[in-house]
Amino acid sequence: MSLDVTLQTDPDVVLDDPIAEARRQVEICNACRYCEGFCSVFPAITRQKVFADGDITQLANLCHNCRGCYYACQYTEPHDWALNLPRALGEARVDSWERLAWPGGLATVFQRQARAVAAALVVGFAVMFALIAMLPGDGEGFYAYLSHGATVAIFLPAFLFPLVSLSVSIRRYWVEVGGSRVTWAALSGAVKDAATMRNLGGGQGQGCNFEKEERYSNGRRHVHQAVMYGFLLCFASTSSATVLHYVFDSPAPYGFWSLPKLLGVSGGLLLVAGCLGLVMLKRKADPNLGVAGQGGAAFVWLLGLVGLSGLLLYAVRGTGLTGPLLALHLGAVLTFFLLTPYSKMAHGFYRFTALVKDRVGR
Incomplete structure (x- = not known):
């Protein structure tokens, strides 16, 4: 041709x-x-x-x-x-x-450099170890080490700030790409595309060539789905615990067969399996077809650590390891939240917006 x-x-x-x-x-x-x-x-x-x-x-x-x-x-x-x-x-x-990240400059550091992600994680660990040592607990379970009020005071701003930052960034993206009014059909179509990872299925659903060159594989599609649904289950676990605490006056700790634990454990297992799968597939992939820098890979490790430390924390509850593992887990979660707008995690928000824009433009 x-x-x-x-x-x-x-x-x-x-x-x-x-x-x-x-x-x-x-x-x-x-x-x-x-x-x-x-x-x-x-x-x-x-x-x-x-x-x-x-x-x-x-x-x-x-x-x-x-x-x-x-x-x-x-x-x-x-x-x-x-x-x-x-x-x-x-x-x-x-x-x-x-x-497009807001505030500017931070994404350039964390997108490209694994050392920056590692340094932020160390700071997150140090902060949580210090806070658990200084602030008294006031309840049972994990709240015996860090009170509910202190936990909310730390993590509510750490959760809300990334949402504000991402909102500004996605708004900038929508303006830059010439986005117009979103219809229900476009939004629901984009949700379906994201839920099924349709664009990782190849033209006929046979998969892509990410790790096997000219051979097709759905491996990357499946591990991405494991990470996405694992993260959503973990988020649902925290949300259900919040509802139980404030609406039904039922504070933690919860038993294994409670909704927060069932969602959290299943989500953690999927998250760890998905992150491990991404790391393994990355080793098989041709680096010349990707972006230079190790920031994205470092963030996958961070996300996997969040899931793994949460599972281990539940496994050692009631033992002498609970306090140190709680500090490690909360430090990883804090780092994850604060880096979300400036790390590989942001790609999910941009990609979903791109799927919506594509549906609007058809």
């Missing part, structure tokens, strides 16, 4: 600008259209003739980095055009997270 069109095909011209490089490659893809049925990105490309910066930002966040397009492409290296769309869109995607 040959492209009889005028394109900016020299990768050296736009190498230092992630948006410009992604635009160069997207324009070639739009002329070729061989990968049109692979995922939502390629139908979205064909709806455009000219790609503004906001269009590239939208395509980058719509991309799930399944890498099927790379292995099907005839214009990858050693071809002069040197297409590597997964990496180009990945760099543009991270660039958008860094530019």
